[in-house]
Amino acid sequence: QVQLVESGGGLVQPGGSLRLSCTASGILFRLYAMDWYRQAPEKQRELVASIGSAGDTNYSDSVKGRFTISRDNAKNTVYLQMNILKPEDTAVYYCKARRRGNPREYWGQGTQVTVSS
Numbered sequence: 001q002v003q004l005v006e007s008g009g010g011l012v013q014p015g016g017s018l019r020l021s022c023t024a025s026g027i028l029f030r031l032y033a034m035d036w037y038r039q040a041p042e043k044q045r046e047l048v049a050s051i052g053s054a055g056d057t058n059y060s061d062s063v064k065g066r067f068t069i070s071r072d073n074a075k076n077t078v079y080l081q082m083n084i085l086k087p088e089d090t091a092v093y094y095c096k097a098r099r100r101g102n103p104r105e106y107w108g109q110g111t112q113v114t115v116s117s
Contacts (some may be wrong), residue, residue, distance in 0.1 A: 008021050014116075017082060022080075030053060048062075082113070
């Protein structure tokens with residue numbers, strides 16, 4: 001059974017930082033690309049950052065320069081370091097695992113991030 005479990009969300013003031021974690025089980029983690037998505041109330045889910053199995057990264061323009069995605073294959077975990085947080089970063093953050101040639105994609109349950117003073 002595949003499971004992705006996110007953690008690290010919470011309430012933070014504008015300008016603050018948080019680090020999200022997503023730990024996977026039931027998959028050969030090192031072969032999977034990992035994505036972080038977010039969904040704000042009444043908005044569509046959007047891709048925030050991606051990291052390939054080889055460690056290549058991509059970011060949305062809205063977070064470039066503030067967020068950093070990384071992975072630790074020994075721990076089956078992907079991270080999202082979020083700095084200089086803004087109120088518009090408030091959303092539920094989800095991780096997703098995907099692999100080329102495999103139509104199945106796996107999602108975590110989400111973790112709430114709230115940026116507010």
